[in-house]
Amino acid sequence: MKKLATSLLAAAAAVAITGAAQAADAKACFIYVGPIGDYGWSYQHHQGLLDVEAAFGDRVETAYLESVAEGADAERAIERFARSGCDIIFTTSFGYMDATNKVAAKFPDVKFEHATGYKRESPNVSTYNSKFYQGRYVQGQIAASVSETGVAGYIASFPIPEVVRGINSFILGAQSVNPDFSLKVVWVNTWFDPGKEADAAKALVDQGVDILTQHTDSTAPMQVAEERGIKAFGQASDMFAFGEQTQLTSIIDDWGPYYVERVQAVLDGTWESHDVWDGMAEGHVAMAPYWNMPYEVAAMAKKTATAITVGVLEPFTGPITKQDGTEWLADGETADIGALLGMNFYVQGVDDQLPE
């Protein structure tokens, strides 16, 4: 109820801005699942919006809505944007997938860009994603190198391929350093709930993990790790300020270049529907500075990141065995993109049962 009220207010504000600035050639709009102050996922998307503003100045007008819940609220928010004169709308959470496609069908002249999804039901919908799993592999190697207990904790949001891929990549990276490394996974069934994320983090620490990593968006797990004196990885942006003794590194999502490119395409009239999945090579995934670890570990991490960037290392390269013991990839075989995008199983070494 309150979220709806916020959305409506913000939408009203967005409409008001449209009236004021008529000189702009295009209007780019963004919808975020969390507050822009989450210092994680939504924060980074908002950095992308700021890049768009910096690149185009008065030529492009921008608007955004934050904390838009996935589901019915999202559809209303997207439709409101479409009506308010947005030329391109970036919907930046997996759960906006159906809502984005539904609204897109009604507004053929508006371009829609949906992050991390796979449905493009009309020619005015694009999907884009980043290969965050590449960064998770680097984190796994670091975790296995600095952990004393040999067990890391993973706070996971929803059992979707994106998250499962991250977990698998992390454990594969860890096993490349310590074959016996294991991973405890706790699902919190939310993207953003600091209280719940903190509770999950505390439970994992009490269960003996000495490394925390998360696929949720708040800084609460980092703060718990700092309080308990263990190490942790940030999520989506540099969370160093929340754990100066704690953060090893963080995967940084850099959406700015993509947003600038797509808005430019709208201005040029060259925008076309596509599906983009870029990673370290294109600069969309970067690692935060390596802290709180020995020099050799940081050097190894840098080497791995470079190998992934130049393309000589692919985290999902065989031999890889699934959790149930069956072979997934033979020696030297790499996973095809379909298998990666639809990943719904664990590899060996994950101490958890994947929720259905």
Place this chain on the structure above:
Amino acid sequence: MSPDVIQAILITVVTAATPLLIAALGELVVERSGVLNLGVEGMMIIGAVTGFGAAQITGSPWAGVLVAIVCGALFSLPFAVLTLSLATNQVATGLSLTLLGLGVAGMIGEQFVGLPGVRLEAIAIPGLVDIPLIGRLLFGQDPIFYLSILLAFGVWWFIFRTRAGLTLRAVGDSHGSAHALGINVLRVRYLAVMFGGACAGLAGAHLSLVYIPQWVENMTAGRGWIALALVVFASWLPLRVVIGAYLFGAVTIAQFHAQAQGVAIPSQFLSALPYLATIVVLVLISSNRRMTMRNTPASLGKPFVPDR
């Protein structure tokens, strides 16, 4: 599982339960005076944001605690004026207070989003904290935990052992008779409502200064409603509130441990477990009429208009 691990787990249970306990004790006093305030969630989030803000600005978490208590009490005043002096519907007014609180807190808090908070550090009681098994659990906690225990016994003592408590119960059970005896019903209720606001404010401060030292919109995440349910759960008895709060905290934390242990129960079910448990207990309690009726304040939710 070693005793140290069990103690560590119990500490997290206590942390999860403390804000619920404090808010529920406050609401218990309010309801004992015959007023039903559904605005706990709103007053709690006001406490969370003002507490966090005051701690940021002054650098002292104690200033945050104090400000949260005061602001919680002040924020309950509009409710008190409307329902007591103007005799509006308590349910509707309480709900509005919650909605208003969430909105106002979001507005005040905008400047505090994303700042690392000031933590109210734990106070270890020398000597006692080294007792094996229970030392850290009982004597190495954050100050608000100690306050919550004092508060529980304080509320019990006040309600059942003091004359003022007797007055409070009289007002809640039969405001007409209390009025006839010369008790100022509205004054008692004003004070009770403000006490409830202060407690909710303190509970909010626990969230933003101890639990997760940061400010996030909507960070109470329904804890105010759980506190309301706990009062019924406890059938308006303070010491039962303590049991209820710790039980709820235990179920909340247990689900994460079950997952980390690899227990094969769907995580979605585990997430819902604390709420399911609350519903089951509420059903069990309300099915026993004698048990609920004995302690239910008879004038609960009824407006009182003194005859002139």
